[in-house]
Amino acid sequence: xxxxxxxxxxxxxxxxxxxxxxxxxxxxxxxxxxxxxxxxxxxxxxxxxxxxxxxxxxxxxxxxxxxxxxxxxxxxxxxxxxxxxxxxxxxxxxxxxxxxxxxxxxxxxxxxxxxxxxxxxxxxxxxxxxxxxxxxxxxxxxxxxxxxxxxxxxxxxxxxxxxxxxxxxxxxxxxxxxxxxxxxxxxxxxxxxxxxxxxxxxxxxxxxxxxxxxxxxxxxxxxxxxxxxxxxxxxxxxxxxxxxxxxxxxxxxxxxxxxxxxxxxxxxxxxxxxxxxxxxxxxxxxxxxxxxxxxxxxxxxxxxxxxxxxxxxxxxxxxxxxxxxxxxxxxxxxxxxxxxxxxxxxxxxxxxxxxxxxxxxxxxxxxxxxxxxxxxxxxxxxxxxxxxxxxxxxxxxxxxxxxxxxxxxxxxxxxxxxxxxxxxxxxxxxx
Numbered sequence: 001x002x003x004x005x006x007x008x009x010x011x012x013x014x015x016x017x018x019x020x021x022x023x024x025x026x027x028x029x030x031x032x033x034x035x036x037x038x039x040x041x042x043x044x045x046x047x048x049x050x051x052x053x054x055x056x057x058x059x060x061x062x063x064x065x066x067x068x069x070x071x072x073x074x075x076x077x078x079x080x081x082x083x084x085x086x087x088x089x090x091x092x093x094x095x096x097x098x099x100x101x102x103x104x105x106x107x108x109x110x111x112x113x114x115x116x117x118x119x120x121x122x123x124x125x126x127x128x129x130x131x132x133x134x135x136x137x138x139x140x141x142x143x144x145x146x147x148x149x150x151x152x153x154x155x156x157x158x159x160x161x162x163x164x165x166x167x168x169x170x171x172x173x174x175x176x177x178x179x180x181x182x183x184x185x186x187x188x189x190x191x192x193x194x195x196x197x198x199x200x201x202x203x204x205x206x207x208x209x210x211x212x213x214x215x216x217x218x219x220x221x222x223x224x225x226x227x228x229x230x231x232x233x234x235x236x237x238x239x240x241x242x243x244x245x246x247x248x249x250x251x252x253x254x255x256x257x258x259x260x261x262x263x264x265x266x267x268x269x270x271x272x273x274x275x276x277x278x279x280x281x282x283x284x285x286x287x288x289x290x291x292x293x294x295x296x297x298x299x300x301x302x303x304x305x306x307x308x309x310x311x312x313x314x315x316x317x318x319x320x321x322x323x324x325x326x327x328x329x330x331x332x333x334x335x336x337x338x339x340x341x342x343x344x345x346x347x348x349x350x351x352x353x354x355x356x357x358x359x360x361x362x363x364x365x366x367x368x369x370x371x372x373x374x375x376x377x378x379x380x381x382x383x384x385x386x387x388x389x390x391x392x393x394x395x396x397x398x399x400x401x402x403x404x405x406x407x408x409x410x411x412x413x414x415x416x417x418x419x420x421x422x423x424x425x426x427x428x429x430x431x
Contacts, residue, residue: 003188059194066208091345177363
């Protein structure tokens with residue numbers, strides 16, 4: 001016995017060892033032939049993606065922002081008009097967007113919502129990953145998971161394991177690269193990548209804008225001493241005054257160069273990092289996860305936050321994300337690393353400039369976070385990504401080189417950063 005998603009891997013391994021493989025599918029046919037007459041007009045590149053989704057029993061579609069994921073999901077719901085389908089995402093706002101989009105196409109009788117404020121199953125049910133247990137999983141004939149690299153989380157995977165007969169389709173810009181090494185679990189549930197496209201290809205279709213990368217030299221940010229990774233991050237990134245001031249200089253340079261009205265996001269590694277950066281950029285809103293009472297009191301005592309405005313509630317975070325998504329909020333510092341509030345699953349079409357002060361690096365983060373810059377919007381001709389070489393420390397510098405290597409692999413343009421004038425800032429208040 002083996003998970004269905006491993007069939008391709010097992011078959012290829014056997015064939016590579018000159019062992020004949022014959023596959024016989026004994027399952028009943030659960031989906032009829034698709035009704036191709038119901039497919040809407042396709043953009044360039046979408047025909048191949050749709051063909052892959054219709055041809056394979058299970059698999060993952062890998063593509064960046066602008067690939068046309070929402071459009072493809074809509075077509076799958078249309079070509080099987082009588083089949084039960086579940087569309088799932090770990091993120092409430094993504095679920096709400098899918099629900100709104102499909103509601104306009106299929107109507108209220110066919111669309112149900114579980115989680116994100118809904119409690120109703122229907123022929124096509126849109127669900128948060130955390131609420132899958134309330135879906136009619138036994139009736140599902142096509143299961144679609146957005147940001148499929150999140151599906152391997154233990155609780156979510158336990159729900160998915162109850163789906164035994166449906167076709168399985170996953171989407172992600174970065175299906176591999178989980179820090180916990182659980183990529184094989186994702187493949188076991190959804191199968192291999194069946195369609196892949198990259199930023200350059202999607203950009204050539206005109207569906208996304210190009211991204212320019214500026215790398216800020218940081219070799220003069222001081223020698224740091226540490227005995228653990230957390231201490232290295234704290235003194236090398238979160239509380240490194242020289243580096244934090246370079247972040248501020250880069251922010252001000254970007255606003256002068258690309259327009260004071262540009263929407264700009266500064267990424268932070270942790271809540272502590274977020275509030276330290278916020279003290280240097282008081283005109284920026286802060287968005288982070290939970291902050292306990294002791295930390296709130298400590299940050300207030302150090303003069304980093306206004307205790308009347310912090311900690312943020314879940315409603316505060318939802319409002320900030322909504323305002324940033326629709327362009328009402330122009331400047332924000334947010335935690336974006338694994339577990340951060342804006343790590344994946346957000347859609348910021350107006351985002352023009354991103355300053356990556358978080359100092360982290362892995363395949364998923366380096367794809368998901370800056371990839372938000374590629375989303376098209378009116379008057380936006382390109383996205384601007386500013387990063388830091390962190391050459392003052394060999395471990396942090398290796399992280400920076402990892403980020404830069406991934407940017408190059410996506411075809412993003414690497415440009416020299418023009419050093420801004422040296423500015424003077426008050427020191428942060430820290431113990």
